[in-house]
Amino acid sequence: MKKMNMVIAQSGGPSMVINESLVGAVLEARKSAKIGKILGARHGILGILGNDYVDLRKPSVKKLEAIAETPSSALGSCRKKPDAADCRAIFEEFRKLSVGYFFYIGGNDSADAARIVAEEAEKEGYPLVVYHIPKTIDNDLRSCDHTPGFGSAARFVASAIRGDDLDNRALEGVKIDIIMGRDAGFLTAASALARVRPDDGPHLIYLPEVPFSEEKFVKDVKAAVKKFGRCVCAVSEGIRGKDGIAIGAKLGSGEKDSHGNVQMSGSGALGDALAKILKTKAGVKRVRADTFGYLQRSFPGIASKVDQAEARAAGAAAVKAALKGELSKGTIAIVREEAKKYKVAFAPVPIANAAKYTRSVPKEYIAKNGHDVTEAFLAYARPIVGELPPCEVL
């Protein structure tokens, strides 16, 4: 049996556990006699195009375990959509290096990039097994019950909102917290896990799935302030008006990546704009806005243990599936098994299932009032996020 070499890379936004998937894949590959070199391309497909690799047979298991615990993408990342010319350059590289396996860890855009590479390889007759390994804090892959990276980011969000709600109890007023999620509101919805008592925040939750109305927002906040004497709002960066255009994108720089995504994170503009609305139209004196920004995907030391284990297992599952060779272009679906106790399976499915299009928060997870989540969502998210630190009030 001829050994083939493998290339693995990371793409899209980093997460707290994307290195778990990398290490899971590398350790699994090291077990196989079918795999020769294990090459990590730096900054996704840019590393392949630029011939910039890390030899992943070299690091000790101890070092790899430390990498796994470290947030962000250890190989570096990119947001590059490959065209036909890029693919030809990639296969030229791969031929020279005898690469037979290509693994790409990322979200829907990264899955799409991997799908393009796989389809172009077929067209060109280059024999390549391509596997996408799921990752996104947005939790919006259609192929997964939930996506590695989400649980840890959700844990950050729920923790941050819990702390911020305690802060808001101490110094009352209205607090707006802007949470990541370009198209899907899962991460913003996870803020609800912060609640312990009936008067705990977040008191209002706004998802991109529900058209945002300034009038309703002002009315909701007034009602919450009347009821609680204060109000904590969890707002998705992706909220959009009836026209379907994200409000934050209108306020931002207009900067776009090669998948056509407009910049939304890395600016406090949306929070500040909403705070201004409340000061002028809701007559609230003390309004503060924080934008959780990049911390929610990269904060060290607070990852969800379940998320870490699943990210590791997804990486290993992709290598196992690629070696079995049932699918030449696949992704790993995370499937929740129907049972009282939380349990998941990792199943190889066609890569197209994860690529390009995303999923939204389903209707049964959104409260009828349009500014909260349902018990069904909490039951869905709780085991992925895990227990939070103690929270006691006087």
Next chain:
Amino acid sequence: MKKMNMVIAQSGGPSMVINESLVGAVLEARKSAKIGKILGARHGILGILGNDYVDLRKPSVKKLEAIAETPSSALGSCRKKPDAADCRAIFEEFRKLSVGYFFYIGGNDSADAARIVAEEAEKEGYPLVVYHIPKTIDNDLRSCDHTPGFGSAARFVASAIRGDDLDNRALEGVKIDIIMGRDAGFLTAASALARVRPDDGPHLIYLPEVPFSEEKFVKDVKAAVKKFGRCVCAVSEGIRGKDGIAIGAKLGSGEKDSHGNVQMSGSGALGDALAKILKTKAGVKRVRADTFGYLQRSFPGIASKVDQAEARAAGAAAVKAALKGELSKGTIAIVREEAKKYKVAFAPVPIANAAKYTRSVPKEYIAKNGHDVTEAFLAYARPIVGELPPCEVL
């Protein structure tokens, strides 16, 4: 011996460990035969003026321990400077309730409020022992080597910058992070604890103690990008130009509290303004700005263990000192003992030592280039903040 009742309250910005001080004081007071009722006033002196108390003899030790671990001010807070009329109303309250001891946990403004109460009590001949218990994430009390609350906030900042720097390694560009600290740059300086390797961020650190120049900022960032291919900047919310006026305050709402402090946190305006400067004047394409905001003082589960223990001890020390009666109006100084091993003492000193005026980051902690800290600062801050989670790169 006649028992006297005590009132304790919290004031100013919350911290992750201010409840440790509350619980430290309450558990110490429960040991004494000299103290009758232990009353917690809600929202600082507003609770006294509004006759709103919590009976702190009631909660179980288990509940108090959970309160101690919970961030923010469990009794609620306020930013109220009492005038002579407030003080008369307070003493009327205290007379009715036979209050002989008053403890106020907070920063320099809270110490000043306690000082005013103590001095007015003397004028009026009302026998009252007043102790301020130090707390501030800003670390700017003149009476302390360092202040309870700082170590945990600094731990948040160092962790956040470490994660964000890893994120910036993966997707390169310039990242600006705005950190709390109205007048003192200690918390921003603590970002330097994030570094492990010579090329780790923060690459540039801007404190309020060094006049901020837009030209130097642009030049510094260009040089860092040239050297590292990227740049992470830790910027204090309190940076000020040569005119001494905080740049963030000029951009903000102009809202003031009764101590005359202008609102700076709870807005992304400063970060966004600095990002705009870099995009237009430094020609950097990818610039992102995050404002750490309220999370840095209220995030649950990540407090520094040393900070927790010291906050607890400071609360207990205040009650012990008040019962001894050496000073009728005091605060607890945290004194670092000269020794190889980190060790502190808790000493009662006059309340005026902590009140009103703050201290700045001393010159020996600021690097000569004006955008970094010295080894002396790192040696000072490290034991207070503790070890951070693993951080390994490929």
